[in-house]
Amino acid sequence: MTPRLDGGALLWSHPCTVTQEGRPMTARRLVPELEMSLGESPLWDDRVARLYWVDINAGHLWASDAEGGALAQWHFGEKISALGLWGAGALLTVAGVSVLWRFDPATGEKALFAAFPDLPDDQRPNDGKVGPDGAFWVGTMQDRDDRGPAGK
Secondary structure (H helix, E strand, O other): OOOEOHHHOEEEOOOOOEEEOOEEEOOEEOOOOOOOOOEEEEEEEOOOOEEEEEEOOOOEEEEEEOOOOOOEEEEOOOOOOEEEEEOOOOEEEEEOOOEEEEEEOOOOEEEEEEEOOOOOOOEEEEEEEEOOOOOEEEEEEEOOOOOOOOOO
């Protein structure tokens, strides 16, 4: 199923023909042509009509508007991997290497929200989302160049 956004826009990164129930739909490109080392975690915020995503290895949070323009970028100084909407207002939760940040895109202000328990040096937070209970759930992954089996 193709993800629908506010106003019937679709999140799409390649040219395509889209139909729903046999009717053609308009597909808009919301992901600008950018070079990323590891671009992930797209998050649509319908409160402000913005698409957010991260470049994990570069530590950058990116945003664009519903037309794929008004590009914004913030640097966190460490790998960041997952995003979640924070209650009322246009605030985000951003997962860093060892902490969760509370981030305000309007001001660029970030504040430490929570620290992760002691993680092994070769692990980092990875995917995360806000659950139905409003909690931010995030998993971890092994983050080494020489990755081998991590389990037994």
